[in-house]
Amino acid sequence: MIRPTRYSLRSVLAILLAVGGITLLPVSSASATVDPDCSTRPGGPLMLWWGQSYTGAHICLQDNVWDMANPATYFPDNGTGRGEQVWDNVASAANADTMYCAIIWSEPGWQGSRADINKSGFEGSARWNLADVTNRNSSLSWYGC
Secondary structure, eight states: OOOGGGSOHHHHHHHHHHHTTOOOSOOOOOOOEEOSOOOOBTTOOEEEEEETTTEEEEEEEESOBSOTTTTTOBOOSSSTTTTOBSTTOOOEEEEOBSSEEEEEEEETTTEEEEEEEOSSBTTTTOBSOOGGGTTOOOEEEEEEO
16 A cells, blocks of 8 residues: 655656656656654655664655655754765665554665665564665555555
């Protein structure tokens, strides 16, 4: 199940037109939407930390992200790792969404190794170490779970 609030109208129109054989809009990479509210809730963000065990700079992201490198998103000024690009610099994560699970992928376009992050904040969803995708995070997707 696709998380319906995760796609922009432009992305949906581009996909529909491309599937129909007509391409009027360029299909661009989905960019990360930074969420200033990191609280646990339906539709909550994925919380990403620069360091393992939820240490260092952290950021909360919404939406499916095709390629975290383009356009670039940076950790805010809130700890070690501040100002670093989020792409390939995440070591721990937790999901603040109570309805959907997140996947952090090692390659752009939702491919490669993955780390599934369960729903519901730190209760059962926290990943203090992302194992195969530690510092290899390249894309983000969501699914109903």
